[in-house]
Amino acid sequence: MTGGPALSNDEMSAAFHDSGIATALAFALTLIVMGIAFGRVGKPILMLIVLAVSIAWSMGVVTLTVGHLSIFSVMFISIVVGIGIDYGIYFLFRYEEEMFLGRGLREALERTAVRTGPGMAIGALTAAGTFYVLMLTDFRGIRSSDTSRARRSSSPGSA
Amino acid sequence: MIAISRTGRLLRQLVRVSCARPVLTVLLSVLFAVAGIAYTLHALTFKTSGRDVLPQSAPYVKRYVEYAKNFGELEDIVVVVEARVLRGRQGLCRPPRAGAARLSRQVRARLLPDRPQAVRGQSAPVPDHGRAQGDPRQDLRPPGVHGELRGGSEPGPPARRRQYAAGRRLRLQPLRPRAQRQGPARRHALPAHAPRADRGAPRSARAVSIPVGHPLFLRERGAGRRLLPLRGQEPALHPGRVAQGGQGSFLGDQKSIEAVRGAIAKLRPSFPAVRPA
Numbered sequence: 001m002t003g004g005p006a007l008s009n010d011e012m013s014a015a016f017h018d019s020g021i022a023t024a025l026a027f028a029l030t031l032i033v034m035g036i037a038f039g040r041v042g043k044p045i046l047m048l049i050v051l052a053v054s055i056a057w058s059m060g061v062v063t064l065t066v067g068h069l070s071i072f073s074v075m076f077i078s079i080v081v082g083i084g085i086d087y088g089i090y091f092l093f094r095y096e097e098e099m100f101l102g103r104g105l106r107e108a109l110e111r112t113a114v115r116t117g118p119g120m121a122i123g124a125l126t127a128a129g130t131f132y133v134l135m136l137t138d139f140r141g142i143r144s145s146d147t148s149r150a151r152r153s154s155s156p157g158s159a
Numbered sequence: 160m161i162a163i164s165r166t167g168r169l170l171r172q173l174v175r176v177s178c179a180r181p182v183l184t185v186l187l188s189v190l191f192a193v194a195g196i197a198y199t200l201h202a203l204t205f206k207t208s209g210r211d212v213l214p215q216s217a218p219y220v221k222r223y224v225e226y227a228k229n230f231g232e233l234e235d236i237v238v239v240v241e242a243r244v245l246r247g248r249q250g251l252c253r254p255p256r257a258g259a260a261r262l263s264r265q266v267r268a269r270l271l272p273d274r275p276q277a278v279r280g281q282s283a284p285v286p287d288h289g290r291a292q293g294d295p296r297q298d299l300r301p302p303g304v305h306g307e308l309r310g311g312s313e314p315g316p317p318a319r320r321r322q323y324a325a326g327r328r329l330r331l332q333p334l335r336p337r338a339q340r341q342g343p344a345r346r347h348a349l350p351a352h353a354p355r356a357d358r359g360a361p362r363s364a365r366a367v368s369i370p371v372g373h374p375l376f377l378r379e380r381g382a383g384r385r386l387l388p389l390r391g392q393e394p395a396l397h398p399g400r401v402a403q404g405g406q407g408s409f410l411g412d413q414k415s416i417e418a419v420r421g422a423i424a425k426l427r428p429s430f431p432a433v434r435p436a
Binding site: 009016056060115 | 164166167168170171173174175178188189191192193194195196198199202203204205206208209211212214375413416417
């Protein structure tokens with residue numbers, strides 16, 4: 001069985017399959033790097049769980065607003081794993097710093113939110129803005145994939 | 160700075176609320192995540208066509224779409240089945256013939272329930288001559304689709320055209336000027352002046368307007384090679400059975416493509432001698 005539609009369908013299936021593998025690899029490699037950086041696995045795993053939850057929120061928002069994935073945007077999950085984990089790293093490092101200074105759990109979280117939160121929020125908004133700018137292009141493949149990434153970057157879960 | 164400090168205070172309030180009810184916070188987060196995944200699995204679609212990602216207002220895309228309407232076979236699904244020739248009295252290949260009929264029925268059964276227009280087309284009988292040589296996959300390309308392709312009654316067509324004629328055995332009408340076109344329905348129906356070729360019309364009247372669609376082909380292998388398009392329900396093989404996507408094309412129609420694949424997979428055990436290519 002062949003023909004243009006069948007080949008397009010196969011390309012999309014292959015891209016989706018590869019995207020799944022790339023996402024799993026992105027999670028695994030991120031976990032390894034953070035495990036090496038922090039010297040333990042517990043907190044990095046928790047961060048990745050939070051990231052997975054926020055990506056699940058984002059998928060819902062993307063489905064609601066964009067509604068489809070193309071061969072370009074199908075890879076966006078693996079990309080936002082790399083972008084989204086940044087915010088967790090900033091937060092975790094600042095939290096560790098506050099804890100090192102002898103603050104309690106709740107106080108450390110609050111101070112981290114007050115001191116690091118605004119910077120992270122601005123970073124997320126500028127990243128989302130950059131992706132939204134690409135929506136001005138005529139090329140619909142880039143437009144839809146960047147909309148997906150922008151929605152992910154600006155979603156509440158990212159911060 | 161004011162906005163930043165406001166954001167900080169807002170985030171601190173958020174942390175306080177979350178820390179006051181940690182279980183509720185986690186439960187709500189997981190609930191929203193599950194809802195997001197469930198909704199995504201239910202509603203997210205895929206645009207498989209490369210054409211979908213191009214700017215639809217660009218002149219070259221408009222031109223492509225216009226040509227694609229005229230040259231429907233740009234978006235064909237072609238099923239080629241390879242089998243040994245078992246020639247009977249009628250000169251027909253028994254396993255492919257049975258396979259053709261069943262495959263066609265399967266495809267119809269899978270596509271038709273929710274879209275009655277999914278499988279349609281016109282056909283003309285296949286004469287028992289006109290064997291194609293060489294790679295039959297090349298023969299599927301219609302060199303004369305935009306012009307006129309004569310059948311056996313016409314004086315010697317070029318070899319390449321003859322190969323194609325063996326597969327399609329369609330006599331195509333030349334494209335009419337744009338002013339004479341009557342919209343999409345024209346391409347999917349026989350012109351009013353053309354009699355149904357599969358009802359034994361005189362050969363001179365066997366003119367079939369090429370439908371924009373998706374012919375299914377059989378390929379025989381044996382003493383010679385011949386392309387035999389699939390045809391369902393009728394006892395003999397006929398060309399030009401056209402499977403048509405619900406929106407005029409199979410492009411991006413993942414459901415239909417999988418339905419055709421499913422029909423092929425279902426038939427495979429029943430016809431071990433027939434090999435889908």
